[in-house]
Amino acid sequence: MKRMTKGKFVPVLLTAALGIGLVACGGDDSSTSTAAPAGSEAPASSDAPAGTDAPMGTDAPAEGATLANFTAWADLPAEAGGLDASPVVDCAPADGPLKAAWIYVGPTQDGGWTQAHDEARLAVQEHFGDAIETTYKENVPEGPQVAQTVEDLIADGNTVIFGTSFGFQDQIMEVAAAHPEVCFEFATGYKSAANVSQFYGAAEDTDFLAGMAAGAASKTGNLGYLASFPIPEVVRGANAWTLGAQVSNPDATVKVVWLNTWFDPAAERKAAEALIAEGVDALGQKGIDSPSTGDAALAAGVPWSGYNRDQSENYGAVWLTATSYHWDVYEIPRIQQILDHAWVAGDYYGNIADGFVNLGKFGELVSADTKAAIEAKMAELSAAPGSEFTGPIMDNTGKEALAAGVTHTHGELMSMQYLVAGIDGEIPSSDQ
Helix, strand or coil, X not given: CCCCCCCCCCCHHXXXXXXXXXXXXXXXXXXXXXXXXXXXXCCCCCCCXXXXXXXXXXXXXXXXXXXXCEEEHHHCCHHHCCCCCCCCCCCCCCCCCEEEEEECCCXXXXXXHHHHHHHHHHHHHHHHXXXXXXXXXXXXXXXXXXXXXXXHHHHCCCCXXXXXXXXXXXXXXXXXXXXXXXXXXXXXXXXXXXXXXXXXXXXXXXXXXXXXXXXXXXXXXXXXXXXXXXXXXXXXXXXHHHXXXXXXXXXCEEEEEECXXXXXXXXXXXXXXXXXXXXXXXXXXXXXXXXXXXXXXXXXXXXXXXXXXXXXXXXXXXXXEEEEECCHHHHHHHHHHHHCCCCCCEEEEXXXXXXXXXXXXXXXXXXXXXXXXXXXXXXXXXXXXXXXXXXXXXXXXXXXXXXXXXXXXXXXXXCCCCCECXXXXXXXXXXX
């Protein structure tokens, strides 16, 4: 999951069967449109899918991406959002280019979540050339304004809408019900409808690998982690990162600081600086949309693993790696289905194997031995997503969270609400 609204935590039961993502608040919405020159065939993006395996530590998406991890609503049980039927929704235009719109809660240059989404939009535009015209609205605040924003986009001729903030979900569901002829793609909610799909992916796997790099880079075994809200996605990421660090250093401990914000660069940097002052000598983050943690790390010379996208060019001296999202791995084949008059709604949970999530480039601080260990584990997680959560696993209160040989189910991962042994911190209550 990712993102919620007004600081209230989403009840755990809502996360139980789907990958749910929640995003930060914004303001002052603005937009732009992009279309390839008429009559041109834009080449596929160099980041667009094209073969079978994602090079490790390169931040490249997998080649030949398919929708193997997509399931139509009719093929899912009711508790996972399943519906009685998944009819084809023909939202392709009768003539002219397909018009597609993305709605963002933050700025397109936030250095993280929204920028990664917009890079995917640009990859879609490049891939389809003059067959598509894309537009976006940025800094759209969660709440009633979302519905009007979507209505305006539909009035402008957009027949596919991509929503990228959890706080948009209720309004998008409302508008979707009034426009059954429009296709809606939503990252990262849990609600289903005949014309609304959900999509997200197994970032916990690459979080684990980034943790391995951080654990190896730490000289003291005292690591720090900035987290947004204590929702299952972020809890899962903190746990995975810690377990990865403990592969490299079994005695590693991780101090988790909850920021209760998705995008506040000043607060993020201040919290990172406080952790460094306490003696932390490696940093990570989850659900934090800006790279300000990296700014603090760079100033102090502390190794840092980022989140959302590759920032290796900007933070080379302290850069380790990062979980990076490749939303276009899902969006390109879904747009193709629209153009083929074959789009149906359902749920998608991508992973390393299909290139939806990957690692950013390795920094110079990552040794050859650590790279080899990460690449070996990456191959394992590519074949068995989520298998880093195989017992025995103890929580940080001394209780058994997972018995020996038992692996968490997908539903358990989506509703995770415990912290593993080695984490210094606790999960705040929803009223904190």
